[in-house]
Amino acid sequence: MIPFDQLPYRPCVGVVLVNRDGLVFLGQRVGGAEHVDALHSWQMPQGGIDEGESPEEAALRELYEETNVSSVEPLAVASDWFAYDLPEPIAREAWKGRYRGQKQKWVALRFTGEEAEIDVRHPGGGHHKPEFTGWRWERLERTPALIIPFKRPVYDRVVAEFLPLVAKAG
Template sequence: MEDKTKKKKHYRPNVAAIVMSPKYPATCDVFIASRTDVEDAWQFPQGGIDKGEQPKEALFRELREEIGTDAIEIIAEYPEWVSYDFPPAIAEKMKPYDGQIQRYYLVKLKQGAKINISKGKDAEFSQYKFVPIGKIFEHVTYFKRTVYKQVLKYFRKEGYI
């Protein structure tokens, strides 16, 4: 018998960028930033896909909005959509969404690109840094780790990182 109490989850369409430093592939340092609205929550840049917008269009727009530049080169795209659920404290703020369904891109910051996360009261990030890809899980927030591991494992297997 089917359980009628289980509600279908509602996921927000989203893009995420694993931004490698301009020194890639010689050095595999990746960009992470600390959110302004969740204490000590380091993550990759990401954001919602607007109605009628294609994922790659959203990728470039979100990078302009969140890190102040879209001067990137797309290296690879994760072949599937991946999803995660928000933890309860964040889910409350993100209603009606239960989580996000994301399209991941591995990108390289172009030489000379200028990162600018300071956008006053609308800033999504308070600080950023580049960390070696092997140390990423010492920094990123707990509820994104499963998806990050899945995506990074794929890019590693394919020889990109």
């Protein structure tokens, strides 16, 4: 077995979806409250980058697959990749133990649609399994306190990188 600290990171994207009021989308993970308390079961949309897909393309696809949202305009892409390790017992189960965690390229998008477009119960036009049980708009700077603890350093970096942009985007 490969030592945990030598496993690679799974390439992913994270999406900072900003509304007209300068708030960001948070979804409550399906089963999230079963693993941590309900307060820390929130996150922004994220997911794997498919072969041959750019981070920007993956961000649009993942956002649609998780929220049904397609009415967006690009704002920015993070200057770097942000990585986090899963706790080792979870990492050994997830993705068949091939990865120690995820490295994410974060993409900020402005939501240009109406809230009725957001549908976490029937995402991707009803063609994808729901990943969220609910959703809400939140101030970006509050998101690290609402995230599962092992992801907080990434969310701290997302806040540092995108807060000036989000403040202007509203």
